[in-house]
Amino acid sequence: MCKDGKIRHNFIASVSNSSSKSFRDKIKAMEVHKRTGCKIDIIAEMLNPLIRGWMNYFGKFNPSAMKGTLQCIERRLVKWAMCKYKNFRGRRRRAEKWLYTVRQREPKLFAHWSNLYSYC
Numbered sequence: 001m002c003k004d005g006k007i008r009h010n011f012i013a014s015v016s017n018s019s020s021k022s023f024r025d026k027i028k029a030m031e032v033h034k035r036t037g038c039k040i041d042i043i044a045e046m047l048n049p050l051i052r053g054w055m056n057y058f059g060k061f062n063p064s065a066m067k068g069t070l071q072c073i074e075r076r077l078v079k080w081a082m083c084k085y086k087n088f089r090g091r092r093r094r095a096e097k098w099l100y101t102v103r104q105r106e107p108k109l110f111a112h113w114s115n116l117y118s119y120c
Contacts, residue, residue, distance in 0.1 A: 012061070012062055013060075013061035013062060014058075014061065014062035014065040015058040015062070015065045015066055015069070019058070020066075020068070020069045023054055023069055024069060024072045026050065027047070027050075027072060027073060027076055028076070030046070030047070032046075032047070032076050032077070032079075032080050033076065033079040033080045033082075033083045034083070035080070036080070036083050036084040040077075040102065040109065041109070043077070043080065044109050044110050047073065047110065047111075048110060048111045051070075051073065051110065051111040051112050052111040054066075054069075055070075055111060055112060070112045073110070073112060074099070077099055077110075078092060078095045078096050078099055081095040081098060081099060082095045085098075
């Protein structure tokens with residue numbers, strides 16, 4: 001409903017479900033969790049161009065719509081940590097806590113970490 005009381009159709013430019021799914025599929029296809037020989041810096045170098053480009057394109061008008069897709073990247077990083085470090089195997093909460101401390105320590109490591117709270 002508009003300010004004048006009339007019902008109108010509005011358009012909100014936002015990321016579509018299909019483009020969000022295709023981005024998540026690209027992240028899955030990279031199989032980050034299998035790169036246990038790499039440090040997190042190398043993982044960041046690999047993912048950042050993709051994340052930055054996606055955020056610049058879709059985050060222009062409705063950045064809060066990207067929240068679920070950006071959380072997919074977080075889940076992939078947790079899965080990578082669980083595969084890389086023995087003390088995180090089978091302990092998702094511990095891996096999430098570790099990733100949170102890394103995010104607090106180095107907020108500019110991944111492209112979406114520095115802007116995470118502005119997009120949610």
